[in-house]
Amino acid sequence: MKQLNLNQHIFKVLSCVSVQDCFEDAFDRIPAWKDSMYHALGYSSILVMQATMTFEQRDIQAAMSTIKEALNTCHRFRKRNSMVGSLLSKQSNLQEEEMHAELCYAECLLQKATLTFVQDENMISFIKGGIKIRTSYQIYKDCQNVLNSTQDVNGQSDAFRQFEGGVKLGVGSFNLMLSLLPQRILRLLEFIGFSGNRGFGLSQLREGASNQSLRSILCALTLLFYNTYVSLILGTGEGNLEEAEALLEPYRHKYPKGSIILFYSARISTLRGQFEKAVSRFEECVHSQSEWRQIHHLCYWELMWTHSFQQHWVEAYHYAQLLCAESRWSKAIYVYQKAAILSMMSEEEVKKTGENIVELFRSKSGLKERTRTKPEPELNPVCIQNSNLTRSKNIILLCLQEMMYVWNGFTIVGKRPDCAEALLVTIEKAEEKLREDPNPSEYHPDDSCLVQMLKGLCLKHLGRPLQAELCFTQVLSSERRIRYDHYLVPFTLYELGLLYKQQGDFARAASYIENAKTNYKDYSMESRLHFRIHAALNSLKGSPVSTP
Template sequence: MLSLLPQRILRLLEFIGFSGNRRFGLSQLREGASNHSLRSILCAFTLLFYNTYVSLILGTGEGNLAEAEALLEPYQEKYPKGSIILFYSARITSLRGNLEKARARYEECISSQQEWKQIHHLCYWELMWNHSFQQEWQQAYRYADLLCRESRWSKAIYVYQKAAILSMMSAEELERTGEDLGALFRQVEGLKQRLAGKSIPMEKFAVRKSRRYKASNPVPLVIPALEMMYVWNGFSIVGKRADLTESLLVTIEKVEQQLQNDPNPTEYHPDDSCLVQMLKGLCLKYLGRFLQAELCFSEVLSSEGRIRYDHYLVPFTLYELGLLQKQQGDFIKATTYIERAKTNYKDYSMESRLHFRIHAALNSLKGSPVSTP
């Protein structure tokens, strides 16, 4: 796991005696998982967690799902109704893009036991995203609301996520929920926690975004649920389904049109427009429309000087542009863009999260061809 850390942190840890060799670490875990000992299940589940969560959230979204399925298979045969087994089975199914089947397995996991409510909360989180990927906002809201009421992991993130989902509903749908959207966003800052004297980066992001609603004339956030979907690397899951990606693109283009036709643009207009362009570019990339995707990303970069608040958009867009070039086989350009994101920007929201992804992306580019095919 240490090998996932950005290079500057890894060098410091190596200085005090730790080492980070991912290949060796994974080989040891695989060897442990293949043995029939007390350690085998721990090794297997560490690898499962690595391939289904760590690689997705802190990497480029390219977990080894074939390995995850192979690791889980013997435990599925032995404990077919085990809640953790059902959970990982659902997670792998979801990562493969089969959201309907995954949903049924998460629901089966919830009903399989009542003692470990934390597993229920994990399922609620996944079901919330499962429905969000399909833009089923009423159902997504249901699970976001359950998390707000039952889980104590991060009230700030849960309330912000709930409000973000409500923001995607029509006025009529929102009214039926009985929720006060502005009041929810204004709650977020008061729910922020500190661990060892430090704020949680995702909570800081949620607090900063929700401050729009503290003004006397609040300016609504633009597609905040899709922004959070990107933050959690959910587009890499949606991207496996052309139908869902097209549907997201339609939603994003509607907002793009609204922003373009806005007769009274606010101070947030450049930031909102850049967010829309970045998310639009992602959809186009997953649909294989690479030139159009590059144009969207380039528009964000050309608007850098006009961005007032969401400064994270530029380095994240550079990173995405690098991945786009990698996908097209231009590894030199890919490395250049990703290195620019790494070295030219600092003190922006979710900086550490991006550096984890950059580290994973640059590692994946090592040994790649040095010229465009």
């Protein structure tokens, strides 16, 4: 098989080095090889990345057309009459070129499935995308069997090492992502052939990241994303930052100005509570390239939150405003967060912006406007409900803190005792205003429970567990008085379980988390909580007392 070295072109695009024509260079050189499956795959990868970042229909259509061509190119190199599921019977007859063709074909199918979801959100598209994912998954499993059976014979060749790297990327990613799914969803997927093992998935990706293949950087980026985002948003916030830094280190030395390298370096600093360092690196990332504005938007989002963690509201508002003006991700979330940040600012500061907080919260059209992919749809009911003008004026002060919790931001703030203490002071001020309100509204019980849950989170991270427990139990004792924010009780049960886990009381921790899992349904952000519950119960399995 004629090996084609695309590492420099693909990695240029992934790392977005600060060279003026790096994207044009990659686009110009890769299509020149019309009969190469790897050039076809590389070119489609760039276009898919662009389409998923811009959400522009012309980019989606261009990417979809290129993927179809790439699938045809890969299919020409596959074994004649190749059928999914038949690889085992002919694995001894597969040539190296045919092995790579199966691998590239599986990757192209995943890309096409991704674009199918982005292109249209109806049920038919969902089914079509699901079928492509299942086909890709089955090919990866067969490739794993080919890898295991031919390793002794071909293990030393460069072509085989490239094939091995691709298998580890695919099999590792599938196992890791499937393992994140709550048990009730995974049981349904297992019925149609899916299965996920987190330990195996992580080991495959780690091996893939270290084997110096074409896909090593993709294995490293997958692990970085898992440790810095997935484990925080869909888990308990226990990402492996030491591993993330070790993965990033060689690329940081080789590509010190690469925007993705700078971005992850800044993200790690944020998760360590090094907010000032993170701000500097995110700003450096913004200035490292100007071709893909969407990378700027990722930085703006992080800068907005990093300043919010420090209660630098004017700076946070600046980035929230940039997101509202430029990004196509979700106007609903951006408008709401901008209003929430403004509510934390002084009257004089708000007046300088020329914004009207009441009008922003009233802006139903802004809150309902979304991109075609409906990102974070389960957050929109929270935004819209809280924007209701009959909501207590006192609780407007905590809209931002509520969204901070949704993104698991209290776990990050907890790394900085000074910021956690300042956040506690803000929450206690809202608590005092609620207590002194002469005309409590119908939202008063809900608002009081939100205050207690957020206060409990601060106290937990400040190392005051008894006070935190008291706040959480106040929420639970007020369950029957809650009229609208029914998510507060199951989320509080979950947080109380984590508090007991922190104290070493694993049996009680499991009991409270299981209660949140089995006895509550049909509340805002239910799926998000079930992801976190799944991660928490898995973390308890290795404890002295396992989950019931």
